[in-house]
Amino acid sequence: MTTATSTTATTVKAKRVPAEAGRSRRSPTRRRSTPLTIAMLAVLAYFLLPLFWLLVASTKSTQDLFNTFGLWFSHAPQLLSNIKATFTQDDGVFGRWLLNTVLYAGASALGAALLAAAAGYGFAKYRFRGHGAAFNLVLGAIMIPTTALAIPTYLLFAKAGLVNTPWAVILPSLISPFGLYLMRIYAEDAVPDSLVEAARMDGAGELRIFCTIALRLLAPGLVTVILFTLVATWNNYFLPLIMLNDPNLYPITVGLSSWADQAQNGGAGASSDMFALVVTGSLISIIPLVLAFLLLQRYWQSGLATGGVKQ
Amino acid sequence: MATTTVNTPVKSPPRRRHGSAGVLFIAPFMVLFLLLFLAPLGYAAYLSLFQERLIGGSTFVGLDNYVTALKDPELLKGIGRVALFFVIQVPVMLLLALCFALALDSGLLRLARVIRLGIFVPYAVPSVIATLMWGYLYGPDFGPFAQISHDLQLPAPHFLSDSWMLGSLANIVTWEFVGYNMIILYAALRTVPGELYEAAAMDGAGAWRIAWSIKLPALRPALTLTLLFSVIGSFQLFNEPKLLMKVAPAVIDSSYTANLYAYSVAFISQQTNYAATVSFILGLVIVIVSYAFLLTANRRRTA
Numbered sequence: 001m002t003t004a005t006s007t008t009a010t011t012v013k014a015k016r017v018p019a020e021a022g023r024s025r026r027s028p029t030r031r032r033s034t035p036l037t038i039a040m041l042a043v044l045a046y047f048l049l050p051l052f053w054l055l056v057a058s059t060k061s062t063q064d065l066f067n068t069f070g071l072w073f074s075h076a077p078q079l080l081s082n083i084k085a086t087f088t089q090d091d092g093v094f095g096r097w098l099l100n101t102v103l104y105a106g107a108s109a110l111g112a113a114l115l116a117a118a119a120g121y122g123f124a125k126y127r128f129r130g131h132g133a134a135f136n137l138v139l140g141a142i143m144i145p146t147t148a149l150a151i152p153t154y155l156l157f158a159k160a161g162l163v164n165t166p167w168a169v170i171l172p173s174l175i176s177p178f179g180l181y182l183m184r185i186y187a188e189d190a191v192p193d194s195l196v197e198a199a200r201m202d203g204a205g206e207l208r209i210f211c212t213i214a215l216r217l218l219a220p221g222l223v224t225v226i227l228f229t230l231v232a233t234w235n236n237y238f239l240p241l242i243m244l245n246d247p248n249l250y251p252i253t254v255g256l257s258s259w260a261d262q263a264q265n266g267g268a269g270a271s272s273d274m275f276a277l278v279v280t281g282s283l284i285s286i287i288p289l290v291l292a293f294l295l296l297q298r299y300w301q302s303g304l305a306t307g308g309v310k311q
Numbered sequence: 312m313a314t315t316t317v318n319t320p321v322k323s324p325p326r327r328r329h330g331s332a333g334v335l336f337i338a339p340f341m342v343l344f345l346l347l348f349l350a351p352l353g354y355a356a357y358l359s360l361f362q363e364r365l366i367g368g369s370t371f372v373g374l375d376n377y378v379t380a381l382k383d384p385e386l387l388k389g390i391g392r393v394a395l396f397f398v399i400q401v402p403v404m405l406l407l408a409l410c411f412a413l414a415l416d417s418g419l420l421r422l423a424r425v426i427r428l429g430i431f432v433p434y435a436v437p438s439v440i441a442t443l444m445w446g447y448l449y450g451p452d453f454g455p456f457a458q459i460s461h462d463l464q465l466p467a468p469h470f471l472s473d474s475w476m477l478g479s480l481a482n483i484v485t486w487e488f489v490g491y492n493m494i495i496l497y498a499a500l501r502t503v504p505g506e507l508y509e510a511a512a513m514d515g516a517g518a519w520r521i522a523w524s525i526k527l528p529a530l531r532p533a534l535t536l537t538l539l540f541s542v543i544g545s546f547q548l549f550n551e552p553k554l555l556m557k558v559a560p561a562v563i564d565s566s567y568t569a570n571l572y573a574y575s576v577a578f579i580s581q582q583t584n585y586a587a588t589v590s591f592i593l594g595l596v597i598v599i600v601s602y603a604f605l606l607t608a609n610r611r612r613t614a
Contacts, residue, residue: 033419040414041422044429047486050444051432053455057447070448070455119340126333134341141348143539143601147547147570148594149348151577151586152355175347180340206332235437237550238570242578253439257554260443264557279447282440289435294428300494 051286058082058280062273082280089259089277096248097255098285101234104166104251108173109230113222116176120183120221121214125196135184141177147238154242168243169251173233179225186221187214223299227292234289252285352594358587376588386589389569390546390596392477396568397545400481405537407485408492409530413522415493416500427497431490438487442554445483450558471559483551488544492537499533500526535608539601546597549574569593 057065059077068074086094123135153172157163191214199209237253244250256278263274362372380386414420415427448454449470457467470479511521549570556563565575577586
């Protein structure tokens, strides 16, 4: 048993051990395959290569970026001064972009998760007229591509005067048909009818039952939807690109791509320092999401299981 | 009184009795859904029936815009290219995701947890940043691949040339999403009850036989889901070509993908009505392809 195997993996797999042991010369311990492990480590290297490059590159000056070997550190690492330059360029606009991203992604994720949880609970635990039709309508919308919606949404928002405001980015992200679908499936299992019925008999109102009992039981599903909406909004580029034209409102994706444009257009002039800033800014902006995913593993994994298994 | 309330849960009417509360729970979602999903769709459909004219302003033209769009070589080229991208990239990506998921589930790996998370991590990287990174890596002057082949006195690979570009884009998208699909498939594999494997092993089935006869059928719903998301993702390909456009302007033009074309029609040439038409057609293509996949998947399952 290698210690690296996750505890969940071992507990779940424990059930299967007898079967595989019976198959393989009745050895009591599990077999490990070295060739397979080596092959998968090679695969892992491919996936980590660009991230390693980013880490190395963000310690370099623009000059070293071009003149030294890309996949190893140069003699004069300057990560800290790169970080400082990133945050001070254009009056500290990078910090604003980070804050904007946190605001847009946070508000969208929380809002979307709560809306999906309430509606998912409503669809799972109540029957009312139009129940099936309403649910199927939303389910069908999973297939509507968000970018095909974005241009018409922009045209509508332009009429409503919402363009170039934070709402233009947050509002369209509040509706997650797939989130609703996940929450409905999750609520069907996680909130027992008997518990809801018992609370009713104790005289609790429907809203109170939802807020005090159901929401707590739905928490793991809620975290899943929050995480995935968070990623979707954090990574969103098309929507803010068309909705916003004030650089102070940009999220990190649009901001960094505007810097990348400048770096590309600047050639060898003063703005060619931008390359180092784009690289360092990229590194800084992926750290929060990568951390969130590593720390909240069990939530998104169970959430994906729910979505992928039941249909 | 007490007896009726106690008895009702068994029979099912209780839900209907509280049905009005259910409507209140779904109301906020449904209202926003109508405003932010159906209204833009309806508005796009409406706009697509008009044309802005110098004389007379906005004029109703029926399906003229659609006729124009369906004959528009730029749009057709864009749709054709994303279709080609879909046909090549998606099978490769899903096959890789499937192999990785089976490898992780086989229990034969050391460091399985590290490998699983490492493959998944790119999903947390915004596609803008993924494209910037790969754009630098692909670079013909200072990219590490070019540097290595220069040191080895080999010709540098032309990742950003016309003939390589679609493959280079496919590589970026694959890098971003293999892990995500792998996790979905892996999670589905983990729910297969252990007794099934025991029974199969008793009947003398080997590892490959178990993978083929038990694991793959168990994966079908999850595979359908990943395929569905991939249809939607590939047909609206935008971020990656939009960013690589700056690095390779001669290769990627403003109609390289259907979505890039919609963007340039809307925001560069500012033809609102035609942009709405193009968006609507693109959405329609995606919905049709998605349903086609769902229907074939369902038919296979029932057959």
